[in-house]
Amino acid sequence: VNNTEFLHEPIRDYVISSEKVAHVQVGNNAEHALLVLTKTGYSAIPVLDHGYHLKGLLSMGMITESILGMERIEYERLSEMKVDELMQTDIPIVGIDTEFRRVFDLLINHPFLCVEDEEGMFAGIMTRRVLMKKLKKAVYT
Amino acid sequence: VNNTEFLHEPIRDYVISSEKVAHVQVGNNAEHALLVLTKTGYSAIPVLDHGYHLKGLLSMGMITESILGMERIEYERLSEMKVDELMQTDIPIVGIDTEFRRVFDLLINHPFLCVEDEEGMFAGIMTRRVLMKKLKKAVYT
Ligand SMILES: Nc1ncnc2c1ncn2[C@@H]1O[C@@H]2COP(=O)(O)O[C@H]3[C@@H](O)[C@H](n4cnc5c(N)ncnc54)O[C@@H]3COP(=O)(O)O[C@H]2[C@H]1O
Numbered sequence A, B: 001v002n003n004t005e006f007l008h009e010p011i012r013d014y015v016i017s018s019e020k021v022a023h024v025q026v027g028n029n030a031e032h033a034l035l036v037l038t039k040t041g042y043s044a045i046p047v048l049d050h051g052y053h054l055k056g057l058l059s060m061g062m063i064t065e066s067i068l069g070m071e072r073i074e075y076e077r078l079s080e081m082k083v084d085e086l087m088q089t090d091i092p093i094v095g096i097d098t099e100f101r102r103v104f105d106l107l108i109n110h111p112f113l114c115v116e117d118e119e120g121m122f123a124g125i126m127t128r129r130v131l132m133k134k135l136k137k138a139v140y141t
């Protein structure tokens, strides 16, 4: 009735690979990041360095929060702020061979997880949507 | 080994009730909405009318997309735009007695669902996180 064996499988074949993942780079300014987030339509995306290593996560909210002044929203400051100072850096990271049961635990509190390969390079992301499709197949098989 | 009977249960007892749900109201301007989204930290929230009926969903991205001008981001227009013209109105809605298996299907493509009671009033939301906790319990019991 149920097939939950996938929980012991590595996530490797289901990772959304890096070239499909919208991201920004360290050194980009906050206004550029706001444009990327708006045009891609994602609420949070990874921040990478020039060597394609994961440095943090950036959301629209982190950007707007930083310009909430006492009197007004200080939009003019966006072009002079870097994503480096706004991004969230304490983020969970998994490997391409991490098992699904481990990502299951983490995805309860995170909409997506960043995945690294064996060399520590950004390999892609694992999302709640991908996991939920696997779970649906498991409970209905 | 697995207990997926919860899939036939109504979501009623697990709905995050309306008084706990951050929202904005029709007629609010976009700058006010930007403040609410920033301060609550949510990426998308419901839009309600004054009778507490669901009218749409609003995200940070819908707001910023509306002010992307040819030359620059036109922040000054935010205070004169209403959430009504920016919100997404074609949204899935479920009832408090909808079964979990139905919300399971919908939550594959939506981070959360708005829930209505029998009178058509906004009753709360059902999130991916709540479903995933139920699923975890089901596959590990
Ligand atoms: N362009 C699109 N086409 C179809 N459906 C879309 C979509 N954009 C968003 N969605 C739907 O909305 C959910 C939440 O997206 P959000 O951007 O808040 O949150 C996303 C976003 O922060 C990140 N993400 C997903 N795909 C990404 C990508 N290609 N590049 C960068 N970040 C991505 O992972 C989070 C969870 O994604 P997940 O797929 O589980 O869940 C997605 C998906 O079900």
Ligand SMILES: Nc1ncnc2c1ncn2[C@@H]1O[C@@H]2COP(=O)(O)O[C@H]3[C@@H](O)[C@H](n4cnc5c(N)ncnc54)O[C@@H]3COP(=O)(O)O[C@H]2[C@H]1O
Pocket (backbone or CB within 6 Å): A043, A108, A109, A110, A111, B016, B020, B021, B022, B023, B040, B041, B042, B043, B044, B045, B046, B111, B112, B125, B127, B128, B129, B130
């Ligand atoms: N203040 C907080 N405390 C703890 N964890 C937090 C949090 N804010 C966000 N998260 C985590 O991040 C996930 C995505 O939040 P997001 O705001 O993009 O997307 C949220 C948001 O759009 C909406 N949502 C959730 N709770 C809400 C509330 N009380 N009021 C309004 N909207 C809510 O439902 C979506 C999915 O929520 P879900 O719980 O599945 O998933 C949440 C949760 O796991």
